Amino acid sequence: MSPETARSQETKTRLLEGALRTLTEQGIAKTSARTVAAAAGVNQALVFYHFGSVDELLAAACRYGAEQAVARYRERLAEVGTLSELLSVGREIHERERAGGHVALLGQLLAGAPTHPGLGPATAAGLDLWITEIEQALRRVLAATPFGEFTDPAGLARAVAASFVGIELYEGVDEAGAGAALDALEQLGALVAAVESLGPVAQRAVRHQLRRRTQ
Numbered sequence: 001m002s003p004e005t006a007r008s009q010e011t012k013t014r015l016l017e018g019a020l021r022t023l024t025e026q027g028i029a030k031t032s033a034r035t036v037a038a039a040a041g042v043n044q045a046l047v048f049y050h051f052g053s054v055d056e057l058l059a060a061a062c063r064y065g066a067e068q069a070v071a072r073y074r075e076r077l078a079e080v081g082t083l084s085e086l087l088s089v090g091r092e093i094h095e096r097e098r099a100g101g102h103v104a105l106l107g108q109l110l111a112g113a114p115t116h117p118g119l120g121p122a123t124a125a126g127l128d129l130w131i132t133e134i135e136q137a138l139r140r141v142l143a144a145t146p147f148g149e150f151t152d153p154a155g156l157a158r159a160v161a162a163s164f165v166g167i168e169l170y171e172g173v174d175e176a177g178a179g180a181a182l183d184a185l186e187q188l189g190a191l192v193a194a195v196e197s198l199g200p201v202a203q204r205a206v207r208h209q210l211r212r213r214t215q
Helices: 003-026 033-040 045-051 054-078 083-099 102-112 119-142 153-170 175-196 200-214
Strands: none
Touching (some): 003 033, 003 045, 003 054, 003 102, 033 045, 033 054, 045 054, 054 083, 054 102, 083 102, 083 119, 083 153, 102 153, 119 153, 153 175
């Protein structure tokens, strides 16, 4: 990589991180070429030179932020062995991301989507990165349970992701209620774990009942 290319990439990264920081700290209403450039420590003309528009920068920052976040937890998710553990890891991720300001960032991205056309698809693409990781974990942990043949991991992964997004937004107005929702999800995982601990005969009986109800 040439020195010019390296400098250009460094500037783009600073702008992406500056955009995410500005969204988190000042909100979508105060995010502009000027405020992002100030956060990045560069001339605001570079916003347009590298990204064409503020909206394009925000969309790119959304994808960049999601890629960075998923990369932080990919190995942890790959180690999950049960649904209960997956939900527990989900809560751990939620708490860490909230402490880092990323829950507030997601709220700003969702709030800005109606007026910034590029943000909606970019936010959805970022969520899809999470959904892919969750789906892989679900396929692995459900395969050895009586529920494996009766569930749609792709659809369930989206339901899990949507639940956590909803809880993250709900937490802003009712922290205790959001905590209760997370507790309920972990209790669901515990119920599945109880079924997993049953012997082969009992698990066959569970599968039989599930087949009868899904026919």
